Amino acid sequence: MLATLPPPQLEHVCDLAVTISAPLEIGQTVAGLRRMIPITGGVVQGPLLNGKVLAGGADFQLILGGGTQAHLDARYVIELDDGTRVFVQNTALRVASLENSQRIMRGEPVNPSDIYFRCQPKLEAAGDTWGWLSESQFIGTGRRAPDGVFLSFYRVV
Template identity: 40%
Template sequence: MTPVLQTRYVFTITAHIGAVTSAGEIGHGVRRIIPITGGEVRGDDINGKVCAFGADFQIIRPNELIELEAKYAFETDDGAVVYVENKGIRFGPIELLQKLKRGEPVDPKLIYFRTVPKFETGSEKYRWLMENLFVGSAARHADRVVIDVHQVL
């Protein structure tokens, strides 16, 4: 019998983003910085707002594979602050990735965009976020990134 990995959906992070800043070609890809300007967190057990600071630091490889590392925080409706480091990759057909870079709409189902969020908080109520592993299935839109976060059981 093949072992099966199980996950449980816990919440969705919608991170609003600002204009891209590019540091240009750095020798192994193009470095981009995308500010996180706010947003929301919605789920059965956690709801809140994404803080209006932080950024997604990306490297776009020559084959258009995008490595992402976002650092930001959200505040729950009951006042807990949760720091987030979210690493991942985005990849798909080159013409669609170039449309995304230009801010044009692309069907998220056509792009592979997965992340591994890591959480930190001093809140006892949300300590379980630091005691479990999570994976995210994400979609990039012109003005936001939407990440469905799943707990690995």
């Protein structure tokens, strides 16, 4: 018999403030407009994860929809307070009006309530202590600022 299952619950894992440097414009390709945003660092704070974002990652962007959709693929490493390193691959969708999208691309502030920014981070760490990161699904929400990206990650339980 077909029955609707109860919806999953969300458990707040952490908040991230990711610092970035100027975008590297790749240009218009057959797939769309490509950009790469270098990740220069950041902080991670929350009830389940605390540490810092290490420099050296990047956010690879594909801009579609006449400039109103950004398909994001960010890859970076978090170093937790205990020294454990966590690999993060975070895919996201950011949708905004053409005007707000152009503001974001120029590095100007926008009203976060006017932007749809959701993500699906995958987290991996070595060792038993943090094994649950690889055995869980995560979703999140984001906000782009001129000098960085702010994210909140939630574990789907």
